Amino acid sequence: MTQFPKTVMLLGSGELGKEVAIAAQRLGCHVIACDRYADAPAMQVADQAEVLAMTDTDALLATVRRHRPDVVIPEIEALAVSALAELEQDGITVIPTARATAVTMNRDRIRDLAAGELALRTARFAYAASAEELRAEAPALGWPVVVKPVMSSSGKGQSVVDGPDGLDQAWDAAMAGARGTSPRVIVEEFLRFDLEITLLTIRQHNGETLFCAPIGHEQEHGDYQCSWQPAELSSEQLHQAQAMARTVTQNLGGVGLFGVEFFLCGDEVIFSELSPRPHDTGLVTLISQNLSEFELHLRAVLGLPIPSITTADAAASRVILAQNQMDAVSYTGVDTALQEPDTQLLLFGKPTARPGRRMGVALAKGEHLAEARAKADRAAACVQVIQR
Secondary structure (H helix, E strand, O other): OOOOOEEEEEOOOOOOHHHHHHHHHHHEEEEEEEOOOOOHHHHHOOEEEEEEEEOHHHHHHHHHHOOOOOEEEEEEOOOHHHHHHHHOOOOEEEEOHHHHHHHOHHHHHHHHHHHHHHHOOOOEEEEEOOOOHHHHHHHHHOEEEEEOOOOOOOOOOOEEEEEEHHHHHHHHHHHHHHHOOOOOOEEEEOOOOEEEEEEEEEOOOOOOOOOOOOOEEEOOOOEEEEEEOOOOHHHHHHHHHHHHHHHHHHHOOOEEEEEEEEEEEEOOOEEEEOOOOHHHHHHHHHHEEEEOOHHHHHHHHHOOOOOOOOOOOOOEEEEOOOOOOOOOOOEEEEHOOOOOOOOOEEEEEOOOOOOEEEEEEEEEOOOHHHHHHHHHHHHHHHOOOEEO
16 A cells, blocks of 8 residues: 655656646645746745756756655656666656656657657658758758757747758757757658647556547647647547557656647648656646546556546637746736636746746636637636736
8 A cells, every 4th residue: 555645856847847746745745846946836836945957967866865755757858867867776766767758858769769669650750960961851851841959848949941941040940949969950741730639648557558538739839829628539540549659658668647749630640749747738637637637647656546537528728928028927817817617727937937938828618629719718818927
């Protein structure tokens, strides 16, 4: 029988980490939130906080070893992943595993795994380690192409290029938006897809792999703008997506919730990317499901049962973005937004803002998807981020 409390350390304390911290504390856990800056969202609700350079191997090892948590949950990709393997050797549980975290933070490693070893259908792609190589590789994929750094997050450094003249600019943008020191990009065919979805996939200690209802979403510049659940898929499309998600998460191993992204192109389901943690598009589950993605993650991580996952008829989310650079923020329009029935707001508590930064999200339920999406859009539009 599992004994509580458990000590949970979050590596990354943004808005998703904040919800993980809340879910953990509801289960009686002691939460230590770590990030590169003070007063990050999860730190505001955690029992303890640590500020450190998350990419500094020695600092990360020292911090984790000082606290000796029961589990370490990476919540961001900008980490010294080599430290995670050392921590596993120390007997500390890394979620889902150190290898899974390392593989999925690099677009080349997860793409090689999916398209090569696992033979999953992906977009056609190539790699380039210089602007010259990019000019050599891109034309064979057809125009337009998508150029991304092999290491980045939230769409940073990503470009859609319509022809050869745009490749040098795309290379420069990728290098400027890259995380880490790898001078490498992935260039891939531009898929004219019908829908982009996230399939939240839960691996348990001693139980079958579970799936939430698929979540449809829209992105701009590689960053999520809105999502809705359930997305409309045929039974065959859903079967394909679940089979691929099960295959890749089984290979990565460990336990917890994975956000697996797919493109739907006609009847074909194409693997896109994977996050070994709760997914931003899954914020909608805070209003749509009996157990949110964060609660499901913690139950899987801590070996607790998940008897059932039920979903509302229709629910949606819409992000609330900052428009300007601000060193301290306030919000207006919250009262107006909450006049909508079956609507919630999450304001993340980020201490500063910059143009396009995600500061909150509006969530809504409805009798059908069009109603839920319209309500979420109206509620989000009411909220303005202003200088405090």
